[in-house]
Every structure is written in C-alpha cells, then in structure tokens.
Amino acid sequence: MSGRLFIKKTVDQVQHEATTHSLKRSLGPANLVLFGVGCIIGAGIYVMTGNAAATYAGPAVLLSFVVAGLACAFAGLCYAELASTMPVAGSAYTYSYTSLGEVFAWTMGWLLVLEYGVAAATVAVGWSGNVVSLLGNYDIVLPDWLTSPYIQAAPDAAGTLIFSAGHGLNLIAAAGILTVTVLLVIGVAESAKVNNVIVIVKVGVLLAFIVYGVAFINVDNYDPFIPPNEGGFKYGVPGIFRAASVIFFAYVGFEAVSTAAAESKNPQRDMPIGILGSLFVCTAIYMLVAAVLTGVVPFRELGVPAPIALAVDRMGIPWFAIMIKIGAIAGLTSVMLILTYGQTRIFYSMARDGLLPRAFATVHHKFRTPWIGTIILGIIIAIAAALLPISILGDLVSLGTAVAFAIVCISVMWLRRSRPDLKRPFTAPGGALTPILGIIFAGIMAAPLIWDIIDKAMSGDPIPAIILSTYILLGALIYGFYGLSHSRLAQGLPILDDSALPSPMEAQAFGLNEKR
Numbered sequence: 001m002s003g004r005l006f007i008k009k010t011v012d013q014v015q016h017e018a019t020t021h022s023l024k025r026s027l028g029p030a031n032l033v034l035f036g037v038g039c040i041i042g043a044g045i046y047v048m049t050g051n052a053a054a055t056y057a058g059p060a061v062l063l064s065f066v067v068a069g070l071a072c073a074f075a076g077l078c079y080a081e082l083a084s085t086m087p088v089a090g091s092a093y094t095y096s097y098t099s100l101g102e103v104f105a106w107t108m109g110w111l112l113v114l115e116y117g118v119a120a121a122t123v124a125v126g127w128s129g130n131v132v133s134l135l136g137n138y139d140i141v142l143p144d145w146l147t148s149p150y151i152q153a154a155p156d157a158a159g160t161l162i163f164s165a166g167h168g169l170n171l172i173a174a175a176g177i178l179t180v181t182v183l184l185v186i187g188v189a190e191s192a193k194v195n196n197v198i199v200i201v202k203v204g205v206l207l208a209f210i211v212y213g214v215a216f217i218n219v220d221n222y223d224p225f226i227p228p229n230e231g232g233f234k235y236g237v238p239g240i241f242r243a244a245s246v247i248f249f250a251y252v253g254f255e256a257v258s259t260a261a262a263e264s265k266n267p268q269r270d271m272p273i274g275i276l277g278s279l280f281v282c283t284a285i286y287m288l289v290a291a292v293l294t295g296v297v298p299f300r301e302l303g304v305p306a307p308i309a310l311a312v313d314r315m316g317i318p319w320f321a322i323m324i325k326i327g328a329i330a331g332l333t334s335v336m337l338i339l340t341y342g343q344t345r346i347f348y349s350m351a352r353d354g355l356l357p358r359a360f361a362t363v364h365h366k367f368r369t370p371w372i373g374t375i376i377l378g379i380i381i382a383i384a385a386a387l388l389p390i391s392i393l394g395d396l397v398s399l400g401t402a403v404a405f406a407i408v409c410i411s412v413m414w415l416r417r418s419r420p421d422l423k424r425p426f427t428a429p430g431g432a433l434t435p436i437l438g439i440i441f442a443g444i445m446a447a448p449l450i451w452d453i454i455d456k457a458m459s460g461d462p463i464p465a466i467i468l469s470t471y472i473l474l475g476a477l478i479y480g481f482y483g484l485s486h487s488r489l490a491q492g493l494p495i496l497d498d499s500a501l502p503s504p505m506e507a508q509a510f511g512l513n514e515k516r
Contacts, residue, residue, distance in 0.1 A: 006101030007490055011422060014086050014098055028265055029273035036257040036278025038199035041285065044250025045206065046328050047126030048394050049290055050307025055391075057243035058227040058235055059294040062287045064243035065250075069283040071441035072251045075405035076275040077428040078412040078435050079255045084267045084426035085415070092255070092408050093346060097353075099411040099418070102490070106483055108407055109350045110475040114400025116346060117377060119252050120177060120339035121384040122393040125149070127332040128173035128385075129305025134325040137318065147172050150387040151463060164463075173385035180337045181378025184344060185364070185371045198334045203285070205327030208320075209308060210288045216315045217295030227299075232455065233448055242448040248398040250286060252339075254279060267425040305390050340381060344374045354488035355479070392464055395449050399468075402445035409438035 053061040082095045093112060097105035132147050148168035229236025257274050264270045293302065296311045304310055308328060312321040344360075348370045351361035360373035384393065412428065412435045428434045457465035488494065 004484070004490065005103040007487075008099070008101050009094075009097045009489060011086060011098055011419070014094055029270045029277065032257055032264065032270055032274025033277040033281065034199075036254060036274055037203065037281055039257065040251055040254045040278060040282045041199075041202050041206070041331075044247055044252065044394075045286055045289055046130070046308055046332060047122060047305065047390065048247050048249045049286070049293060050302035050304055050310070051391060051394065052243035052246040053290065053294055053299045053307075054301065054303035055243075056233055056235065056239040056246065058224070058239070058299045059222045059291075060226040060240050061243050061247065061290050061294065061299075063240050064247055065283050065286045065290065067241060067244035067441075068248045068251060068445070069279050071244075071248065071402075071405070071438075071445050072254050073276055073279055074434055074438035074441055075408060076254060076257065076279065077272065077430075078409045078438050080257075080267075080271040080275055080426050081412055081424060081428045082408065082415070084271065085422055085424050092404050092411075093349060095411045096407055097489075099414045100407070102355075102483075102487060103479070104407060105353075106350075106355055106475075106479045108404060109346060109355065110479075111400045111404045111407075112346050113343065114396050114471075115252060115404060116339050116343035117381050118384060118393055118400070119249065119397045120336055120343065121173070121381050121388070122249065122390060122397055123332050123335050123339060124173040124176045124381070124385040125170060125388075125390045125393060126305050127176050127329060127336060128170055130309050130325050130328045130332065131172055131176075133306050133309035133313070134322065134329065137322055137325070142172070144168055146170075149173075149385075149389045151389055151392065169386045171386060174382040176333070176336060177340065177382040177385055178378060180333070180340050181374060181382075183337065184341055184374050184378070185369055186367055198331065201327050202331035202334075205324055205331065206285055206289055208327075209312065209324055210285075210292055212317070212320060213292035213296055213311065213315065217292060219295070221295050221298050233452060238448075241444060242452070245398050245402070245445045245448045246394055247286075248401060248445050249394050251279070251282070252397065252401060254282075268427075271426045272429070340374075340378065343381070344370055344377055347373050347377065352488075354486040354491070354493070355483035357482065388467075392467065395452070395464070396468070396471075399446055399449045402442045402449075406439050406442035406446075409435035409442065 049061065052064060053059070057064050079092075086094065086098065093105055093109045096108040128147060132142055135142065145168035147170055148166060149170045150166055150168065152164050152166040226237070226240070227235035229238060233239050233242035254275070257271075257278055264274070289308070293307060293311050296314055297307070302310070306325075306328070309321070309325050312324045315321070347356055347360045350356045351358060351370075351373065359376070361370060362372045363369065364371040413432065415422065416432075430437075453464045453468060456462070
C-alpha cells in the first residue's frame with residue numbers, strides 16, 4: 001500500500017501530456033515583473049491589511065510585509081526551477097505528482113483549494129464590504145443580515161477574536177461569486193488588453209490612495225510603532241509574525257510568474273528578476289499603503305472587511321472616496337474571476353488524472369468549459385463566503401499556501417537528488433540553502449496560524465479547529481474512497497482528453513499561464 005501511495009508520474013509523462021500547446025519565448029525581465037505585479041496585487045492589500053494591523057501588529061504591519069515577502073521569495077525561486085524543468089505543466093500539483101508521489105499530489109491539490117477556492121471566498125467578503133461602503137455614499141444602507149456572515153468574529157475584553165453563530169448571511173458576497181461562476185461557465189476570457197486595464201486600475205487606485213492619503217496622516221497614530229504585547233500574538237514582536245501569516249494572503253498568485261519560464265527569453269537570468277522584482281515592487285507598494293492606512297485611521301479601528309474604504313471616508317473627499325471604492329470593486333471582481341477560474345482548472349486536472357469524479361472534467365458541448373465542476377465549485381465557494389468571516393477565511397488561505405510552498409521546496413530538493421541529470425534552464429541559486437530557507441519561512445508563516453487555532457480550541461472557541469479538521473478529514477475520505485481506486489496512473493491509463501485546458505492566450509489573460 002505504501003508503494004501505491006507514492007506512485008509517481010515521470011517527467012517525460014508530464015511533458016508529453018502538455019505537448020498540445022506551443023509557447024514562444026518572448027518575455028523579457030520587464031514583462032515578467034509587470035506580469036507578477038498584475039498577479040499579486042488585488043486581493044490581500046484591499047482586504048487583509050486592516051485586520052492584520054488591528055488585531056496583531058499595529059503600525060508595525062509594515063515589517064510583517066517584509067517577512068511575508070521573504071517567505072515568497074525563497075519559495076518563488078523553487079517554483080521557477082521546477083517550472084523550467086517541467087515548463088508546460090507548471091503547477092505545484094503536477095510537481096508533487098512527479099517528485100513525491102500521488103498522495104502528495106492529492107495533498108497539494110487539496111491545499112490549492114485553500115489557495116484558490118477559499119481565497120476567492122475571502123475576496124468576495126472584501127468585495128462585499130466595498131460594495132456596501134460604496135452604496136453608503138449614496139445613502140443606500142443594506143440590512144446587516146444581508147451583509148454579515150453566519151459565523152461572527154468579535155473581540156473579547158482582552159481583544160482576542162471570539163467566533164460565534166450569528167443570524168445573518170453575507171448574500172452580497174455569495175452573489176458576487178455566483179456571478180463570476182456564470183461568466184466562467186459561458187467561457188468568458190479576458191483579452192490581454194482588458195487584463196492590462198484592470199492591472200492599471202488596481203495599481204492606480206493604490207497609488208492614488210498613497211499620494212492623496214499622505215496629507216491626512218496623523219503621526220500620533222504611529223505611536224507606538226510596535227504596540228506592547230498584550231499576551232499571545234497580540235502586538236509586540238510575536239504580533240508582527242502573526243500579522244505576516246495573515247497578510248501572506250496578499251501574495252497569493254505570485255507563483256504564476258514562475259509558470260512563465262517556458263516563455264522567458266533567458267530563464268536563467270530573467271526568472272529571478274521577474275520573481276524578486278515583482279515581489280519587491282509589490283512589497284514596497286504594500287508598505288506604503290499600510291503606512292498611509294495606519295496613519296489616517298487608528299490601527300485598532302481597522303478590523304473591517306474594507307479598510308481602505310474606511311480610510312478614504314475619513315479623508316472626507318466624497319469624489320475621491322467613490323473613485324477609490326469603484327476601483328477596488330473592479331479590481332476585486334477580476335481577482336474573484338481569476339481565483340475561481342484557477343480552482344476549476346485545478347480540479348479539472350485532478351479529474352483528468354482520476355483523483356476526482358469525472359464530472360469535474362465534463363466539458364460543455366457548446367461553451368467548451370468544465371461546466372459541471374465550475375457550477376459545483378461556485379456554489380461551494382459562495383456558501384463559504386456567506387457563512388464565514390474574513391478572519392477565518394484569510395487564515396485558511398495563508399495556512400494552505402504556506403504548506404503548499406513547503407511541499408514545492410521539498411520537491412526541488414527531492415528532484416535534485418533523484419534526477420540530477422534533468423535539464424534545468426533555471427536553477428535556484430544558493431544550492432540547498434534556498435529550498436531549506438523556503439521551508440523554514442513557510443513554517444514561520446504556518447506556525448502562528450496553527451498555534452492560534454489550537455489556542456482558541458483550548459480556550460473554548462473550537463470553531464476554527466472544527467472547520468480545519470473537517471476539511472482535512474473530508475480530503476482524506478475523498479482520496480481514500482475515490483481517488484485511490486480511480487487513479488488512472490495506477491491503472492496504467494492515459495489521462496482524459498485535455499481539450500478544455502486554457503489556451504496560452506486565455507491562460508495569460510487570467511494570470512495562470514497553464515496553471516494546472
């Protein structure tokens with residue numbers, strides 16, 4: 001049985017499976033940096049920064065972005081090495097199947113649900129907060145039961161978040177997800193020009209917020225820069241690392257840069273520039289936004305789904321507030337579309353391998369999209385957005401992403417040892433130190449999240465632990481009762497037809513570039 005769990009695809013198999021697409025090496029370092037910025041900026045900065053500052057780090061959330069950025073840098077270099085080795089099938093799921101075996105591939109696929117599916121639900125909650133705030137500018141007030149999740153998160157006397165059942169459903173967030181689900185079923189693909197416009201809007205909104213917001217900063221809000229620790233991960237140095245694990249969410253999507261290795265003119269030179277350059281640019285923008293945010297609004301008041309919207313309201317410039325909120329809604333809509341799209345294609349790939357039911361790989365005869373799987377996932381993501389608060393959703397995303405990064409780093413070390421003969425157009429610098437540091441930083445991101453979940457469970461607040469345990473158990477049951485016996489690799493069968501995989505143009509437009 002142990003041998004069965006660790007059955008692997010060969011690199012030759014992976015490359016053969018994806019020979020239907022021919023990619024042109026046309027991307028230089030500037031293209032890769034801009035591509036990375038477009039993929040990274042969108043979700044976390046609009047959604048999670050306020051919660052991280054209010055609950056854990058205060059103004060020192062600026063340092064948390066540095067820690068999270070370093071974790072992404074080491075993992076990103078490992079992604080780039082694997083992408084250059086298996087340049088067409090560039091995804092963590094496929095990497096794991098090739099290097100570590102099927103049980104790790106399944107684990108990675110299940111973790112990517114957290115990175116994409118739950119992230120889409122998190123973005124939907126932030127999108128809902130911005131919609132509600134924008135409507136408020138026109139004196140349209142929606143009832144709380146329509147915009148509040150069923151599970152409520154409220155601080156106790158010590159400031160620790162306590163979760164409890166409420167009486168509302170965030171139907172606005174659910175409606176946002178269901179809308180993009182319909183678009184994905186129909187097969188709407190953004191053109192490169194439209195995607196570029198969205199990137200400009202997202203970045204432009206943040207730069208405008210920085211430029212205009214500087215005049216409204218109250219320096220007293222920075223005192224103290226690192227608030228004294230109030231126990232556990234609440235403020236102080238521990239709070240900086242806990243906040244880093246929260247805003248780790250803001251970097252979801254950066255690994256898409258590594259999947260462009262096959263289209264890079266000079267992967268050995270350009271991939272480090274693209275990955276590290278985009279991370280540096282985004283980290284700088286994030287820190288500036290956080291500096292303005294915590295300077296305009298006292299950090300303890302920022303624990304809301306739309307912190308930037310709250311800050312622009314405090315500035316008291318009506319037209320500017322409306323412009324920022326519209327830009328944020330447009331950017332978050334695009335992110336919801338990209339994340340939901342990515343999740344459907346990951347499940348599509350797993351279904352082609354037999355690890356999930358064939359329904360997830362069923363293609364609509366007219367739209368040529370995996371419509372059944374898209375609808376099922378859209379409904380599940382919408383339910384999560386309606387029921388769960390942004391704090392739980394964000395933590396799940398960060399935890400899944402951190403563990404996925406660690407597995408990718410382990411895959412690099414495994415392949416270097418088992419297949420030193422493989423041609424690697426790009427090799428992560430630093431020898432074994434880079435993947436080891438990637439694993440360490442992934443652990444730094446994951447440890448506070450796990451500790452917080454355990455601490456809450458021991459303190460009589462088991463909801464986060466129940467959600468995570470149920471999720472892990474569900475994944476194990478699906479693999480044990482279905483994937484283990486239906487694996488096409490184990491049966492010696494070829495994967496299902498891949499006619500519904502995105503074309504290179506479609507994949508680039510969605511920021512996925514054949515992410516499997």
